Amino acid sequence: MNKLLTCSLFVAVATAGNLFSQVTIDNFNEYSTTGELQAVWNSFGGAASAGAAVLAPGEGVGGSNAALYYLDWSAGNNANMRMATVPSAVQDLSAATSVEVTLYLVTRDGYDAPASDTQLRLAIQGGTSSSIWQTTSAYAVDLNSASYTTISFNLNTTEMERVDGSGSLSDTLAAITSIRLRFENDQQSNVRQDVYVDSISAVMVPEPGEYAGMAGLGTVLLVAFLRWRGRRQR
Structure with a gap:
C-alpha cells in the first residue's frame, strides 16, 4: 500500500474520532468545599430530605472529585439533584445529541437495600417559556x-417528553437554565442510598463544515485506493 493511501487512512481515522466531541457540564473538580458545590447544585423532592449533594474529594474516577448525593427512600419516592447555576459554556446544548453521566449507587451502611432498582432520568429546563x-x-x-x-441520555423527542411549559425541545436546549438528575424509587422504610456522581458531559454533533471536510477526505481516499488497486492489477 503506497504512502498516500497509508497517510490518508491515518488522517481519516483521526478525523472520524474527532467528529463527535464531548463538552464537560461538570466534573466537580473545580470545587474545593461543599459550600462551593452547593452554590451551583441544589436539590428537591421527598427523598432528598438530606439536602443537596456534598463534595467527595478523591472519590471520583482515578481519584478525582465526585458529588455525593444522599437518597432517603423512607421520606419520599423521588430526589432531584439540580444544577441551578448553569455555566455559560453549556447553556446552549442545541448541537448536543446526548448527555452522559458517570456515577454509581450504593446502599448506605446500616440500612436496607431497596426492593427494586432505583431509576434515573435526565431533566432539562430552559427556553423562552422555561419549559422542562x-x-x-x-x-x-x-x-x-x-x-x-x-449512562447516556439521548436528547430527542422520542426519548424525552415535555413535563412543564410550552416550548419545544430545541428551544429548551438553546437556553438552558437548569439540569437535573432525577432519582426515583418506591417509598420504603429504613432504605437509604448514596450516589456518587463523577462527571456530566454533553456529546456534540459535528458542525456542517466538519461533514464537508470528511466528505472531501473520503474523495481523496477513494482516488488513492483506486490508484493503488490499479497498480496491483498491472
Missing part, C-alpha cells in the same frame, strides 16, 4: 452497579 423536558419512563435507566458506569 425529561427522559420518559420508558427510557429511564435502572441503577444496579456498585462501581462507576457511564
Whole structure:
C-alpha cells in the first residue's frame, strides 16, 4: 500500500474520532468545599430530605472529585439533584445529541437495600417559556452497579417528553437554565442510598463544515485506493 493511501487512512481515522466531541457540564473538580458545590447544585423532592449533594474529594474516577448525593427512600419516592447555576459554556446544548453521566449507587451502611432498582432520568429546563423536558419512563435507566458506569441520555423527542411549559425541545436546549438528575424509587422504610456522581458531559454533533471536510477526505481516499488497486492489477 503506497504512502498516500497509508497517510490518508491515518488522517481519516483521526478525523472520524474527532467528529463527535464531548463538552464537560461538570466534573466537580473545580470545587474545593461543599459550600462551593452547593452554590451551583441544589436539590428537591421527598427523598432528598438530606439536602443537596456534598463534595467527595478523591472519590471520583482515578481519584478525582465526585458529588455525593444522599437518597432517603423512607421520606419520599423521588430526589432531584439540580444544577441551578448553569455555566455559560453549556447553556446552549442545541448541537448536543446526548448527555452522559458517570456515577454509581450504593446502599448506605446500616440500612436496607431497596426492593427494586432505583431509576434515573435526565431533566432539562430552559427556553423562552422555561419549559422542562425529561427522559420518559420508558427510557429511564435502572441503577444496579456498585462501581462507576457511564449512562447516556439521548436528547430527542422520542426519548424525552415535555413535563412543564410550552416550548419545544430545541428551544429548551438553546437556553438552558437548569439540569437535573432525577432519582426515583418506591417509598420504603429504613432504605437509604448514596450516589456518587463523577462527571456530566454533553456529546456534540459535528458542525456542517466538519461533514464537508470528511466528505472531501473520503474523495481523496477513494482516488488513492483506486490508484493503488490499479497498480496491483498491472
